[in-house]
Amino acid sequence: MGDLKKLSPIAAAHQFINKYFPNCQGAVLAGSVVRGEGTDTSDLDIVVFDSSLNSSYRESLIEFDWPIEVFVHNLTSYKYFFELDYRDAKPSMQRMLWEGIILKDEEIIQPIKREAKEILDKGPERWSEEIITTKRYFITDVLDDFIGCKNRAEEIFIANALAELIHEFVLRTNDQWIGSSKWIIRALKNYDEKFTEVFVDAFDTYYKTAEKSKVIHLSEMVIEPFGGRLFEGFSMGKAK
Known part of the structure; x- marks a missing residue:
């Protein structure tokens, strides 16, 4: 009443x-x-x-x-x-x-x-090439952890971190605002609804079935136009 x-x-x-x-x-x-x-x-x-x-x-x-x-x-x-x-x-x-x-x-x-x-x-401040390179490295690092992990509990939280990084990378490299929590999906939809569907499907499939392939493909797809995976030769903070 x-x-x-x-x-x-x-x-x-x-x-x-x-x-x-x-x-x-x-x-x-x-x-x-x-x-x-x-x-x-x-x-x-x-x-x-x-x-x-x-x-x-x-x-x-x-x-x-x-x-x-x-x-x-x-x-x-x-x-x-x-x-x-x-x-x-x-x-x-x-x-x-x-x-x-x-x-x-x-x-x-x-x-x-x-x-x-x-x-x-x-819109937000545009990312520099240096920031993009650093973010590529972080995505590569977390992706490798995700691929190699055999512990389901740990895997879930690695996937969470990867989702955050991917959403940030896609939006910031396209001069878009990012989000947190429910605003991750809202920010992605505001930018590109089709990409958002692919993003959600990849992680939804993983969480439901433990199948990693869609998340792996998505991760590699978003960084590919910027040079793809990055490990060897990456340096941060080293005096020149």
């Missing part, structure tokens, strides 16, 4: 702001509920801008029958997280603000939204 009385995400978010941040200059509701991807376990991601704060903070709580994650900033502290996300090539804060629904705005949210959109459109 409790669910029948549960407030909508927007209504709950408005009440949350009115209760806890009535004097803030702006607030945005973001996350899966805004994108229409909410599930039974989804929470409300709310970004708040309050000029009275000296520094930013993050807090999780339950209010109005909703789990809520609130990200609280003054009018400049968000820029640090923009920069951090840009360096990591995972623009979480930028996406939240650009996609988010405005709950309150004293003429500050739209400029921040535009700033977020400019970063999203620009």
Whole structure:
């Protein structure tokens, strides 16, 4: 019966702001509920801008029958997280603000939204040839471990590491943002849905059957245009 009385995400978010941040200059509701991807376990991601704060903070709580994650900033502290996300090539804060629904705005949210959109459109910093070479080496190293491993438990986690490396390599060599957890697949789909199907099929087949061939082929395929496997002659940090 409790669910029948549960407030909508927007209504709950408005009440949350009115209760806890009535004097803030702006607030945005973001996350899966805004994108229409909410599930039974989804929470409300709310970004708040309050000029009275000296520094930013993050807090999780339950209010109005909703789990809520609130990200609280003054009018400049968000820029640090923009920069951090840009360096990591995972623009979480930028996406939240650009996609988010405005709950309150004293003429500050739209400029921040535009700033977020400019970063999203620009894309991450392009990888240098040196970085690409290093990543080829790491993929080769993990792939060799995967091929040679005879311990199923260890193999599973080597496969996990390989999936992370492959997704990163494909996206960053194509000047795309990367992801983590569920955002790995979302980031891949945003770039190339057909490749994503091949990627998922390769690892799904391995996890279900222990057959490695599709993962091996996928790993070699993504690094082949950049020179393929790399071991002999690789050096990092050696004084010249």
